[in-house]
Amino acid sequence: QKEVEQNSGPLSVPEGAIASLNCTYSDRVSQSFFWYRQYSGKSPELIMSIYSNGDKEDGRFTAQLNKASQYVSLLIRDSQPSDSATYLCAVPPKGKLIFGQGTTLQVKP
Amino acid sequence: KAGVTQTPRYLIKTRGQQVTLSCSPISGHRSVSWYQQTPGQGLQFLFEYFSETQRNKGNFPGRFSGRQFSNSRSEMNVSTLELGDSALYLCASSLTSGRANEQFFGPGTRLTVL
Numbered sequence: 001q002k003e004v005e006q007n008s009g010p011l012s013v014p015e016g017a018i019a020s021l022n023c024t025y026s027d028r029v030s031q032s033f034f035w036y037r038q039y040s041g042k043s044p045e046l047i048m049s050i051y052s053n054g055d056k057e058d059g060r061f062t063a064q065l066n067k068a069s070q071y072v073s074l075l076i077r078d079s080q081p082s083d084s085a086t087y088l089c090a091v092p093p094k095g096k097l098i099f100g101q102g103t104t105l106q107v108k109p
Numbered sequence: 110k111a112g113v114t115q116t117p118r119y120l121i122k123t124r125g126q127q128v129t130l131s132c133s134p135i136s137g138h139r140s141v142s143w144y145q146q147t148p149g150q151g152l153q154f155l156f157e158y159f160s161e162t163q164r165n166k167g168n169f170p171g172r173f174s175g176r177q178f179s180n181s182r183s184e185m186n187v188s189t190l191e192l193g194d195s196a197l198y199l200c201a202s203s204l205t206s207g208r209a210n211e212q213f214f215g216p217g218t219r220l221t222v223l
Contacts, residue, residue: 032209043199043214044152051209088152092208096165097142097201099152 003027004091006100014108019076021103023089026070033065033072036088038102044088048074079107110136113202113215121221127188130218134181134202140164141183142212143175146197158183159206187220195222 005024013019025033032051036044050056050063050072062075076083086102114133122128134141142165143155154167158177175185181202187194197219201212 030208034211036214043197043217046211046213049211092210094165094208096154096157096167097144097212098154101151 002100003093003098004089004100006087006089006103008101009104010106011103012106012108013079015079015081017079017107019079019083019105019107021074021076021087021089021105023072023074023100024070025072025089025091027091027093027098028067028070030091030093032092033063034090034092034097035061035063035072035074036090036099038086038088040085076105079105081107081109083107113200113213115198115200115215115218117218118216119219119221121223122190123223124190124192126190127186128190128220130185130187130198130200130220132183132185132200132202132215134183134200135213138202138204138213139181140203140206140210141177141181142201142203143183143185144199144201145169146199146217147195152199155185157206164206190222192222195220 035048038044048063056063060077064073088102089100090097140159142157146152157165161177177183197217199217200215203210203212
């Protein structure tokens with residue numbers, strides 16, 4: 001089992017819809033979880049950090065964490081074409097960030 | 110506040126050569142981590158430096174090495190380059206070392222090995 005797993009996609013949603021990105025992880029001890037956005041040809045950009053069970057909202061983004069199920073998700077409301085990118089989930093077991101393969105999101109106008 | 114900077118942005122080398130990449134973290138950040146990104150393997154952790162000491166190391170051969178200076182700037186060296194070392198090398202900085210720290214990435218150095 002990979003330490004961090006994501007569906008590679010592509011996930012295609014129409015403009016204005018909710019995009020739901022999912023991530024599962026194997027390390028039961030991890031207490032912090034991160035979502036990065038990476039545009040083609042660019043470096044990853046941190047968009048959300050979540051440390052406790054439940055939801056964390058920041059603008060159009062909501063991160064959801066369920067430690068019992070070892071599952072973290074990212075919801076993007078009112079998706080825009082500018083949200084089209086690869087979204088990477090990262091978990092820091094033993095102090096080093098382990099990334100999933102990323103989910104490619106395509107928002108169609 | 111200025112972000113993470115990396116130099117050079119692009120490099121072309123031939124097999125067998127060595128290369129040194131440089132990273133300057135965000136002002137005040139003392140931890141620097143290095144990652145390799147390739148289409149096939151994704152983002153993989155190389156190593157982390159904090160207070161001039163290597164804190165963590167990924168599963169890469171000894172040809173990959175690094176160091177950190179007293180001003181927190183870091184360098185990464187790859188010796189005896191192989192074709193498979195062609196990748197985007199990313200540096201990320203954080204305030205301190207540890208699981209909960211947010212890491213911020215630089216623009217990366219694109220290395221091509223011919």
